[in-house]
Amino acid sequence: MTQTATTPLIRPTVITSRGETRVLVDTTSAKLHFIAAVAWIGVGIVAGLLYSFVFLRLYPHEGVEVLSPGRIRMMHTNLMAYGFLTNAFIGMLHWVVPRLTGEPVLSHALSKLIWIAWNAIVAAAMWGILTGHAQAIEWGETPFWADHLVVVGVALVVINFTWSIVRSREKSMYVTLWYFTAAFVWTPLVYIMGNYLPQTLVPGTGGAALVGLYIHDLVGLFVTPMGWGLMYFFVPVISRKPIYSHAISLVGFWGLAFFYPLNGVHHFLWSPIPMFAQYGAVISTIAVEIVVTTVVINFVLTMRGEWYRLKESIALRWFMVGMTCYFITCFQCAFQTTLTMQKVIHFTDWVVGHSHLVMFGVFSFWIAGVIEHLWPKLTGREWWSRRLNLWHFWLWTLGIALMFTDLTIIGVVQGLLWDSLRPWEESIRYSEIGWFLRMISGWMILIGFVCLAINMLMSFVSRQDHVDTVYAGQFPEAAAATGVNA
Amino acid sequence: MERFNFIFIVAGILFFTLAFVIMGALPLAQYQGIDVVSMDQIATNIPYQFDELARDYPEAFEKAFGTTEPTADAFKEALETGRQAYIAEACWHCHTQQIRRIDPNDGTEVGHDVSRWAPDTRLESEADEYHNAMNYPHLFGTRRVGPDLIRSSGRHSNDWHLAHLWNPRETSPYSVMPPYTWFFDDDQGKVPNKRGLGMVTYLQWLGSWHTQFAPSQYEDLPQLPFDESWYPPYVPPETQPGEEGDPYAEEDPYGGEEDY
Numbered sequence: 112m113t114q115t116a117t118t119p120l121i122r123p124t125v126i127t128s129r130g131e132t133r134v135l136v137d138t139t140s141a142k143l144h145f146i147a148a149v150a151w152i153g154v155g156i157v158a159g160l161l162y163s164f165v166f167l168r169l170y171p172h173e174g175v176e177v178l179s180p181g182r183i184r185m186m187h188t189n190l191m192a193y194g195f196l197t198n199a200f201i202g203m204l205h206w207v208v209p210r211l212t213g214e215p216v217l218s219h220a221l222s223k224l225i226w227i228a229w230n231a232i233v234a235a236a237m238w239g240i241l242t243g244h245a246q247a248i249e250w251g252e253t254p255f256w257a258d259h260l261v262v263v264g265v266a267l268v269v270i271n272f273t274w275s276i277v278r279s280r281e282k283s284m285y286v287t288l289w290y291f292t293a294a295f296v297w298t299p300l301v302y303i304m305g306n307y308l309p310q311t312l313v314p315g316t317g318g319a320a321l322v323g324l325y326i327h328d329l330v331g332l333f334v335t336p337m338g339w340g341l342m343y344f345f346v347p348v349i350s351r352k353p354i355y356s357h358a359i360s361l362v363g364f365w366g367l368a369f370f371y372p373l374n375g376v377h378h379f380l381w382s383p384i385p386m387f388a389q390y391g392a393v394i395s396t397i398a399v400e401i402v403v404t405t406v407v408i409n410f411v412l413t414m415r416g417e418w419y420r421l422k423e424s425i426a427l428r429w430f431m432v433g434m435t436c437y438f439i440t441c442f443q444c445a446f447q448t449t450l451t452m453q454k455v456i457h458f459t460d461w462v463v464g465h466s467h468l469v470m471f472g473v474f475s476f477w478i479a480g481v482i483e484h485l486w487p488k489l490t491g492r493e494w495w496s497r498r499l500n501l502w503h504f505w506l507w508t509l510g511i512a513l514m515f516t517d518l519t520i521i522g523v524v525q526g527l528l529w530d531s532l533r534p535w536e537e538s539i540r541y542s543e544i545g546w547f548l549r550m551i552s553g554w555m556i557l558i559g560f561v562c563l564a565i566n567m568l569m570s571f572v573s574r575q576d577h578v579d580t581v582y583a584g585q586f587p588e589a590a591a592a593t594g595v596n597a
Numbered sequence: 598m599e600r601f602n603f604i605f606i607v608a609g610i611l612f613f614t615l616a617f618v619i620m621g622a623l624p625l626a627q628y629q630g631i632d633v634v635s636m637d638q639i640a641t642n643i644p645y646q647f648d649e650l651a652r653d654y655p656e657a658f659e660k661a662f663g664t665t666e667p668t669a670d671a672f673k674e675a676l677e678t679g680r681q682a683y684i685a686e687a688c689w690h691c692h693t694q695q696i697r698r699i700d701p702n703d704g705t706e707v708g709h710d711v712s713r714w715a716p717d718t719r720l721e722s723e724a725d726e727y728h729n730a731m732n733y734p735h736l737f738g739t740r741r742v743g744p745d746l747i748r749s750s751g752r753h754s755n756d757w758h759l760a761h762l763w764n765p766r767e768t769s770p771y772s773v774m775p776p777y778t779w780f781f782d783d784d785q786g787k788v789p790n791k792r793g794l795g796m797v798t799y800l801q802w803l804g805s806w807h808t809q810f811a812p813s814q815y816e817d818l819p820q821l822p823f824d825e826s827w828y829p830p831y832v833p834p835e836t837q838p839g840e841e842g843d844p845y846a847e848e849d850p851y852g853g854e855e856d857y
Contacts, residue, residue: 166742166773168766176779181687243685247734252687276601284599289608292601296609304617309734314633315727317625319735324620326739332613361598368608372616376624379737381697381710383724388624454699454708458741530701530709535744536771546773 128213128280135209140222142489144202145482147230149564151194152475156560158187160553166546177241185240185252191470192250192329193261194233199478200337201225201268204291206485207344208272211288212279217271225267232260249326251306258306265302269295286360290340293368297332301325316383323384323392324375330469331371331399338474339363339406341481342430346410349427349484350420355412359405366402370395380453393448400445407438425500429480432508436472439515440465455530460545461522464515471556472511479507479563486567487577495569499562506559514552521545627724634729639676639802640669646755646801647672650794653755657782661791672798675791679799680731682792686777693738694747694803695722714745718807722747726806743774750805758797759789 125135164171165180172178205222209215216222239245239254246255253261273295276288284292305325309318347354354360373395376388414431421428443465447456456462483500487493494500521542528538598604651658651667658664661678662671683689698721699708711721726747727735753761760767763786765774778786780793789797 165775168773170775173776174778179686179777180775181690182685184690185687243682245685245687247684247689247736249739284601284604286599288601289599289604292604293608296605297613300609300613304621311733313625314729315628315732315735316724317621317628318732319727319737320624321621322734324616365598365608368612372613373620375616376620378739379695381699381708382695382737383722383727385624385627388620391619451707454697454705457697458693458739462739529713529741530707532709532713536769539742539771539773 127215129278133215134219135213135215137205137209137216137219137222138489140219140226141202141205141485143223143226144198144205145486145489147226148195148198148202148478149482149567151190151198151233153560153564155187155190155195156553156557158183158190160550160557162187163546163550163553167543167550176243182241182243182245185245186237188250189236189240189252190233191475192334193236193253194230196334196337196470196474196478198229198233199481200334200341201229203337203341203478203481203485204268204272206489207287207341208275208291211281211285211344212275213281214275214278217274221267221271225264225271228260228267229264232257232264235260246306246310248305248309248322250329251302251325253306255306255310258302261306262299262302265299269299285343286354286357286364287340287343289364290336290343293364294333294336294340297328297336297372301328301332305329319379319382320376320384320388323378324372326378327375328372331367331374334470334474335367335371338477339367341477342410342434345481345484346413346427346430349424349430350414350417352413352417355409355415359409363402363406363409366405367399370398370402374399377448377453380448380450380457389450393450396448397445400441403437403441407434410434425497425504426480426484428504429476429483433473433476433480436468436476436511440468440473443468443519455526456522457526459522459525459529460518460542461526464518464522467518468511468515471507472515476507476511479503482563482567486570488579490571491577492570492573493575493577495566495573495575499566503559503562503566506555506562510552510555510559513555514549517545517548517552628728631725631728636673636676636730637669639729639731640673642806643667643669643672644750644801644805646751647675647798649755650675650797654789654794657788657790657794661794675795675798676731676802678791678795679797679802680795682780682796683736683799689736689738690740691738691742691774693741693745694735695737696745696747697721710745715748718748720748720807731802743772746800746803748804748807750801750803750807755797755801758800759793760786762793762796 125133127133127135161171161178162180162184170180205216236253236257239257240252244254244256245252246258251258272291276284276292301324304321305328308321309325313321343354343360374392376384376392377396380389380393382389421431446452447461447465521544524541524545525538528541529535648667651665651671655665658671662674664671696714697708697710699705700711700721701708711719715721757768759781761769761774762777762780764776765772777793777796778784780789780796782788782790
């Protein structure tokens, strides 16, 4: 039952919330998922970088049909969503959910099966995209035949973890689990709605309304709840302080749950979709930003007096920089979603910068924080080099800062040039410098990734034991910090 | 409010359903009772460019569609092939297919869509243009690296499109579009294959539902008498191109070339 520093790899059996003696946490599955996530993000970053060459009229693979730039682009976005984020989230769930519920997942064998199945699905979907079977749904370009497999895979994941939550006999349900529970319901619904209805039943404009919902809900109802869930767990654990306010976290959760699903149509403002839907989407988008602010305030107040820990803990840095990016994103979104601003910046690189700030600057950063925190605990090996981790942190931080400011600025330039009705080519020529800087930021992100990958590999090889001070024993400090009897 | 069942039912099911009804089902209800235009109905209005494809590339056309005649069946097949290639290459990630209802000439302060993409017809996108078998799913697009394509029918000739697909910078010097050499059977870009022909058919179909005339039909148009009072009075510009004070004289980025 006691986990000592000298045997960090042995997962102790614990008394579960139902009084049974079981192995609580499946660290092997968590580790495998993080390895897969890091492998996929590597491929995804290379794909994104190759695509950025195209805008500089460099075609490193010109004439190769399977590496056609459009297909590379779809591979980039889909690998990030389904290869990187989903794998990393499942790995994170394996660590977090059993700890908060006091119950293991349905089956550790099923967890292994999910790992194999999910990564096979991702690989098959990438093969489908590269060979020209893509589906014309943004964030859902995985071939239509792959969608059926994805639905099965998502269902397995949901059953596996929901089991743990339902069986729990804990008296209270920590805020992290609210987010995860909601995401477990939303994700399959969103995926089925977005991938099936526009493809088979609803053509044209009506389908566009649904695709708008899908694009936004995938971020808002799958990635965001997962992200905030992990923040609510890891930030108190690392900073050794309970979350500031239970009431504010209630506001944040229910506000997100109510307003976020209503946002989707704001991706197609001024389109033939009926205007009442567009007005509604704009208003609820602005409402979401207010809700988001409460969550950010909750975390800032939690960190009050603990900021000095950023010096020591790189994981906490990832979380806090990611949260800053989140606030910037949402603040920006409250303005860019207005109908007036959409006239100018819709269709420009502004939007590309925005989505990179969300998916990379926020959620990838939080996952980097989780990896930073958990990799030594999962492998039992100390990080090989803190210096490399710092390089990783700074290259990614400066990379996304450069990419975001650069794309936002040329987005405005493009929008105003189009507005002036001057020749189309002019906007391309003025964008060239921005596209060059975007490629530079892509290189920074790739090099940062290489630092991470090397460090993960070398710390595994170096065999320097990691002394777990956070989750030692039966995780008393985690339990104290989250207020749940783990 | 912090119980599993409550979150599962209220946040998970109820709020999602509410949003789906308001943002999905209500917009859908606007199109209830309107029949989706089928491929057969689309094929009753074959743009003249398809006839030209059959005439100009007879061998490639026969190899692709098994006939030398621009029949309705061949047209349907070409259109479907073109749409699939359009999706497979993710053309829709850089080209939009919607003209938003904004334009400074329509009284809004900013925005450009109608004047730029439909300067002659001034037709913004309407929902019924997308209510057909070619829009499962729609291809609105969310990014414009290149021009909008919903009114592209007749904007360029077939040969222009093929040259553009073979090497975009031959027709548009500043384009960043990659070449699509696999739309051709030879190594010189002169023999389009089925996907190449399909892509041109698709591009020439987009917007063809609005009135357009084949070049030969212009002779048959009724001649209207010229009436000066129909037009606003001519006001000469304050400065002529090239004169001193012309704002664009110094910074012409095209070096005097105009032809693209």
